[in-house]
Amino acid sequence: MKILIVEDEKDLISGFLTFSEQEKISADVATTYQEASEKVYLYEYDCILLDINLPDASGLQLLEDLQKMDRNNGVIVVSARNSVTDKVKGLNLGADDYLTKPFHLSELSARIQAVIRRRKFDAPNLLCFGSLSIELNERKVVAGESLLNLTKKEYDILLHLIANKNRVITKNALAEYIWGDSIDNTDSFDFLFQHLKNLKKKLRQGQAAIQIRNIYGVGYQIAEI
Known part of the structure; x- marks a missing residue:
């Protein structure tokens, strides 16, 4: 399994990387929209953990890019924003799930597994x-x-x-x-x-x-x- 972490907060990146190491998941990191855009163009990912608030653009722009590229990446929006409008917009742009910060890493793990099963294999387990x-x-x-x-x-x-x-x-x-x-x-x-x-x-x-x-x-x- 391979994921892309799109996040600019250092503490969260550290936590995500620790989590991915514990779960034996291969993980790349992008801290800006531009860097994330380059990585999804070059590499394949099972799931993308996507923060909306990035320093150079909205993370939602990456969702629009993925739609145009017709990519089948699973996407979980991970954001401090908890408004219904943001959730609806993210899901309408193709996100599979929306997780509001803060959250337990065990919940994140379960959601990643569920997204990958649905996207890749259409199977419960x-x-x-x-x-x-x-x-x-x-x-x-x-x-x-x-x-x-x-x-x-x-x-x-x-x-x-x-x-x-x-x-x-x-x-x-x-x-x-x-x-x-x-x-x-x-x-x-x-x-x-x-x-x-x-x-x-x-x-x-x-x-x-x-x-x-x-x-x-x-x-x-x-x-x-």
Whole structure:
């Protein structure tokens, strides 16, 4: 799972990052509308935590940008504003949820999970693909009756491929999704290839009726077999 935190208050950013680390969520940060706009153009995010009050523009402008780009990002507006007008405007512009500050991080976690389930899988908690059963809340993957012991990265790669099962995902796009901005500092994809190799091995050992196919010169696609 990968989220974008659009917030300019340092204390809140610190709290969000601590939360994302505890929840094992990959997180990028943008402190201005301009920075957020650049990141959503370059990278894919499962969910965006969006503050309305940004130093260079309203966060609602980013919602309008996402609509024009026809992006399927989940968006939770996180704001100190509690007026009905602001909530209605945000939801009408495509936000999935509206959370008023202050709030408990446990509530934020539940809302993020709910948004991602609705947006990506249209499922309450259990995702089925081929012979795989994936409990999204517990991050548990079962092939038939065998529990697959996946690392966080392997799990994230598997879920991202399933969410895009009708598309071929390039190695660049997959690496950017899993590792975020840090991918810009590397000139090798060996780390990605190793995670994919380990994931494929575990799927074979669990006799999962799915296959991660290498599309030569393009990328990867998951399919049922």
